Each structure stands twice: as structure tokens, then as C-alpha cells.
Amino acid sequence: MARREAVRLAVVGAIGLALLVGLPxxxxxFTLLQxxxxxxxxxxxxxxxxxxxxxxxxxxxxxxxxxxGAYAYAVAVINLGESTxxxxxxxxxxxxxxxxxxxxxxxxxxxxxxxxxxxxxxxxIFYNCVNSTAGPEYHIGAALLGGFNGIPNVPSINLxxxxxxxxxxxxxYYLSMGAVIALYFGLTALLATRFGRVLVAIRENESRVExxxxxxxxxxxxxxxxGGALAGLAGCLFVSWGNYVSPTVFSVVQSAQIIIWIMVGGxxxxxxxxxxxAALSWLTAEIGTQQTINANMVLGAILLVxxxxxxxxxxPMIGERVGxxxxxxRAAGPAARLAAHEERA
Amino acid sequence: MSAAAPLIETRGLSMHFGGVQAVxxxxxxxxxxxxxxxIGPNGAGKSTFFKMLTGQLRPTRxxxxxxxxxxxxxxxxxxxxxxxxxxxxxxxxxxxxxxRENLWISARxxxxxxxxxxxxxxxIERLALGGFAERLVGHxxxxxxxxxxxxxxxxxxxxxxxxxxxxxxxxxxxxxxTAELIQEINRSxxxxxxxxxxxxxxxxxxxxxxxxxxxxxxxGDVEQVFRDPMVRDIYLGKQVAA
Numbered sequence: 140m141a142r143r144e145a146v147r148l149a150v151v152g153a154i155g156l157a158l159l160v161g162l163p164x165x166x167x168x169f170t171l172l173q174x175x176x177x178x179x180x181x182x183x184x185x186x187x188x189x190x191x192x193x194x195x196x197x198x199x200x201x202x203x204x205x206x207x208g209a210y211a212y213a214v215a216v217i218n219l220g221e222s223t224x225x226x227x228x229x230x231x232x233x234x235x236x237x238x239x240x241x242x243x244x245x246x247x248x249x250x251x252x253x254x255x256x257x258x259x260x261x262x263x264i265f266y267n268c269v270n271s272t273a274g275p276e277y278h279i280g281a282a283l284l285g286g287f288n289g290i291p292n293v294p295s296i297n298l299x300x301x302x303x304x305x306x307x308x309x310x311x312y313y314l315s316m317g318a319v320i321a322l323y324f325g326l327t328a329l330l331a332t333r334f335g336r337v338l339v340a341i342r343e344n345e346s347r348v349e350x351x352x353x354x355x356x357x358x359x360x361x362x363x364x365x366g367g368a369l370a371g372l373a374g375c376l377f378v379s380w381g382n383y384v385s386p387t388v389f390s391v392v393q394s395a396q397i398i399i400w401i402m403v404g405g406x407x408x409x410x411x412x413x414x415x416x417a418a419l420s421w422l423t424a425e426i427g428t429q430q431t432i433n434a435n436m437v438l439g440a441i442l443l444v445x446x447x448x449x450x451x452x453x454x455p456m457i458g459e460r461v462g463x464x465x466x467x468x469r470a471a472g473p474a475a476r477l478a479a480h481e482e483r484a
Numbered sequence: 485m486s487a488a489a490p491l492i493e494t495r496g497l498s499m500h501f502g503g504v505q506a507v508x509x510x511x512x513x514x515x516x517x518x519x520x521x522x523i524g525p526n527g528a529g530k531s532t533f534f535k536m537l538t539g540q541l542r543p544t545r546x547x548x549x550x551x552x553x554x555x556x557x558x559x560x561x562x563x564x565x566x567x568x569x570x571x572x573x574x575x576x577x578x579x580x581x582x583x584r585e586n587l588w589i590s591a592r593x594x595x596x597x598x599x600x601x602x603x604x605x606x607x608i609e610r611l612a613l614g615g616f617a618e619r620l621v622g623h624x625x626x627x628x629x630x631x632x633x634x635x636x637x638x639x640x641x642x643x644x645x646x647x648x649x650x651x652x653x654x655x656x657x658x659x660x661x662t663a664e665l666i667q668e669i670n671r672s673x674x675x676x677x678x679x680x681x682x683x684x685x686x687x688x689x690x691x692x693x694x695x696x697x698x699x700x701x702x703x704g705d706v707e708q709v710f711r712d713p714m715v716r717d718i719y720l721g722k723q724v725a726a
Contacts, residue, residue, distance in 0.1 A: 333592050333597075336588070337589060339578075339581065340578050342580075343578035343580045343581060344576055344577065344578050344579070346560070347578065347636070348561075349559075349560040349561040349564065350538065350560060350561075350564050350569070350576070351564060351589065351636070352593050352594075352640060353593060354559075354561050355561070
């Protein structure tokens with residue numbers, strides 16, 4: 140099993156590295172810009188995949204953290220004129236919001252369904268509040284919030300403490316894609332620690348975890364805050380990528396999309412949500428180039444097909460087919476085949 | 485004996501659900517390294533009593549003390565950390581994880597990484613789980629899952645182990661083996677066992693506490709309790725006579 144895990148990590152690492160280095164050479168700038176967006180959405184997907192797929196916390200309003208990160212970055216970078224601190228604020232603020240919400244939800248023993256409802260409501264509150272900030276009286280320092288028009292001309296991320304060295308689109312690609320790869324390996328490592336294993340155990344059976352003497356509430360709180368911080372990072376990169384933010388970052392559609400990416404890619408995996416986010420973002424963009432079919436309808440249909448036919452998602456399905464083949468021993472006797480069969484069962 | 489230095493004791497422990505008095509004024513104590521069985525008919529309050537010991541329920545009145553520390557009102561994970569392990573009637577395990585992972589999560593609570601690995605190996609050997617250590621617990625048979633849960637409980641090395649109907653749903657062979665295991669575990673741990681199966685009680689018990697209508701009816705040596713006409717006729721009926 141350890142061997143199979145090592146092979147998997149090596150393959151993912153190689154593919155990731157090849158994409159990181161190869162795509163800027165192979166693609167034109169416009170396509171690279173699109174791929175950068177897919178990478179940012181993959182980070183967003185990873186942030187929810189971590190707390191939902193592994194921690195079992197279903198957050199229906201994950202866009203609250205994404206949007207807060209986006210607006211926090213925009214407001215901070217406009218006021219400070221330099222992106223080092225804003226980038227950290229864009230992660231710290233959503234993490235603090237998640238920790239605060241998590242404290243009331245998990246320590247208050249609120250049931251799973253209500254956690255979903257509460258997070259959804261929080262996202263809606265943000266959406267409506269920010270949406271109604273049109274007019275010159277709504278500003279934070281030098282940053283005009285702009286209501287439904289959003290904030291234009293937000294400066295991109297620059298090299299740390301060098302406000303003049305802003306990243307060009309190609310640098311943004313390296314940053315975003317590099318972040319996806321780093322997060323994949325970082326979260327894999329985190330999930331292998333005691334904290335990570337206990338988190339998965341909480342998903343499986345929370346009361347058993349407590350009977351063993353672990354504080355499930357604290358584990359969920361920390362996981363939720365990490366998820367919030369990563370969603371904030373995605374929000375920050377998103378604004379830096381487009382130099383623009385509007386209240387749609389808080390929208391219910393945005394929240395629902397993240398859930399669909401993960402369901403299609405494979406909840407309970409890290410690779411699945413990355414693939415799901417990239418593939419479906421690409422598909423949505425492609426559909427957007429024509430007028431006949433509505434993108435949301437196609438997304439809905441895809442979700443239906445996956446829930447009914449591929450409930451485990453793309454990544455586990457491919458893993459089940461390719462995994463045993465990759466690690467097949469030279470003389471695979473009946474015992475090894477039986478073991479592989481049982482692992483699949 | 486048990487009055488001198490009880491491991492766990494309850495004083496005036498009561499639980500009311502609305503107007504229903506599920507447990508009434510129970511004074512109960514178990515000594516270090518004792519093996520105690522709780523029996524009684526359905527609805528006698530055994531499960532409610534059990535849940536107050538583990539912190540799943542907060543008593544309406546009275547208190548639970550574990551080695552002198554008041555545990556009533558503490559959170560389940562805090563009670564677990566004092567050294568109380570619990571095995572539920574329906575196996576409470578991590579179905580989506582392998583047997584080895586189940587044990588590891590338990591062993592890792594008090595042990596560093598390497599030591600936890602050794603604890604896991606020891607439990608796999610002790611409970612003969614080696615044949616299916618890499619399989620998902622959710623795919624195992626009921627009896628196997630019961631033993632996995634026992635292994636999970638033992639891996640935290642608790643001072644006191646609470647077992648809720650450990651032989652429920654087991655075959656005759658599995659029951660005998662479980663009885664042997666409980667005897668073996670009792671060499672190093674105190675146990676409180678809730679059980680319905682009189683045959684099983686006979687195999688393991690020394691002292692028995694009989695619950696009825698939320699209170700302790702009688703308490704004593706297993707043979708003496710089973711001879712008690714009141715226990716025999718009214719609560720245990722034909723099972724013991726047979």
C-alpha cells in the first residue's frame with residue numbers, strides 16, 4: 140500500500156512539473172491566462188475538498204471565504220500599494236471568519252445539515268451587503284467598494300516588498316500552478332499526520348473519536364480555518380489575475396460550482412477536485428462561447444450523471460482501473476490479484 | 485473491599501427524561517481491576533446509566549467519580565482521557581478505514597508514532613486480526629468488527645473498560661472466544677460489562693449488579709444472584725432455569 144502511494148505521488152509530481160514548465164512553452168498567452176484561472180479554481184476546490192472530503196464538514200457557502208479573501212486583498216492592496224501584507228490578510232481574514240463560525244457551530248454541537256444552512260446564509264449575507272455598497276460613501280480607506288459594479292483596477296501581486304515588480308500574466312501562471320502543486324503535496328502530508336488521520340476518523344465516526352480522547356470540535360475548527368485560509372488564497376489570486384472583483388465572488392452559484400467540481404472529481408481525494416475544477420471550468424468557458432446551450436444546464440446535467448453513474452467521482456474511478464496496473468508486480472500470483480480485488484471492493 | 489478505594493463510583497445518580505425516571509438514586513462502585521456485570525430486563529436503565537458513565541448523558545442529579553475526580557458534566561473526550569474506554573453495542577468503528585488504521589488512530593492518542601505502531605502490532609496479534617488487517621472495517625463480518633472495536637478500545641490502554649453487550653450477535657464460538665478475551669483483559673484492566681446473555685455472564689462474571697426500573701435491585705456474587713428467587717423468577721425467568 141505504501142508503495143502504491145509512493146508511485147501515485149511520483150506520477151502526480153511528474154505530471155504537475157511537466158505542466159508547470161511545459162504549458163507556458165506550448166500555449167499562447169490567451170490560453171495560458173485561461174489555464175491560470177483553472178489553476179486558481181483548483182485551489183478553491185482543494186480548500187473545500189479538504190474540509191468536506193476529509194473532514195466531513197459540508198460547507199454550502201464556501202464562496203463566503205473565497206469572496207472575503209478576494210475583497211480583503213483588493214481593499215488592502217489599494218490602501219497599502221504593495222501586495223505582501225494584503226496576500227496574508229486575504230488568507231488570515233477568511234481563516235478568522237471560519238474559526239469564529241466554526242467555534243459556534245462545532246462547540247455548539249450544531250448538526251451537519253444546519254452547518255450547511257448557516258454557511259450558505261453567511262455567504263448570502265456577504266453577497267447582499269457588498270452588493271449594496273454602491274456610492275462614494277462606501278469606502279474602506281482609499282478603496283471604493285462600488286456595490287454591484289465591484290472594484291476595478293486592483294493591482295496584481297508583486298514580488299514581496301517590491302511594489303514595482305508586479306507579476307506579469309506568465310508569472311501569475313507560475314504562481315498559481317505552483318500553488319496547486321504545493322497544496323496538493325502539502326495537504327497530502329498534512330493528512331498523513333495524526334491531525335489528518337483524526338480528521339478523517341471524525342468524518343467516519345465522530346463519537347468514536349471522542350471516546351478515544353480526541354477533541355473532535357477542536358480538530359474540526361482547525362480544519363475549517365485552514366479551508367477558509369486556502370479559499371481566501373484562491374480569492375486573492377483570482378483578483379490579482381483579473382485585476383477586478385465584484386460581489387459575484389460571494390454568489391450561491393459560485394458556492395454550488397465548487398461542490399459540483401468536487402463531486403465530479405471525487406470527494407475524499409485531492410487529485411479529483413483539481414481535475415474536476417479545471418475540466419468543468421474549461422467546459423463552462425467553452426460553452427460560454429456559443430448561445431445555444433446554457434452553461435448551468437450542462438453543469439447540472441453533468442452533476443446528475445455523476446451522482447447516478449459515477450458516485451465516487453473521476454479520480455477514484457481512474458485510480459481503480461490504473462492503480463493496480465501501475466503497481467502490478469512482475470509475478471502477480473493469485474494472492475496479489477485477490478488482494479487487489481479486495482482493495483477495490 | 486470496593487468501599488475502600490473504588491475505581492469508579494456513583495452517588496445518588498439520577499436521570500429524568502421529562503417525567504420518566506430512567507435512573508433513580510443509584511449508588512454504585514467498582515474496585516480497581518474488578519470485573520463487574522450489569523444485568524436487568526429491557527428498560528431497566530442500564531443503557532442510560534452506562535451513558536452517564538461515559539459522558540454521553542449529563543445526569544439530572546448526583547455525580548460520578550473516577551478515582552476521586554468528578555466526571556459528571558465533563559465532555560466525553562475528557563472522560564476518555566482520564567482512562568475510560570468504551571465499546572458500544574453496535575460496533576462504533578471507522579468503517580471507511582482499514583483495521584490497521586482504526587487501531588493506529590487509537591494507539592496514536594497517547595503514543596508517539598513508532599510506539600503507536602508497536603501497540604497496533606501487539607493488538608493485531610492479541611486479537612488475531614492479522615488475516616484482515618489491511619481490509620476496510622466496513623467490509624468485515626459483524627463478529628470481526630466487534631473484535632476490531634475491542635482492539636481500538638484496548639489500544640488507548642484505558643484503566644477501566646465499559647463493554648455494552650460484547651457478545652451481541654456473535655456465534656457460539658465467537659462468544660466463547662470473547663469470554664476468554666474478557667478474562668484475559670481483566671488481568672490488567674477493570675471492566676464493566678452490560679449483558680443480556682446469561683450463559684455468557686456465567687462464563688465471565690464474578691460480581692453481578694442487577695438493575696430494575698432505574699434502580700439497583702440486588703448485587704452480589706454471580707451464583708448467589710442467580711439463585712435469588714426474585715431475580716430468577718421475575719427478571720431472568722426461563723433462561724436461567726433452563
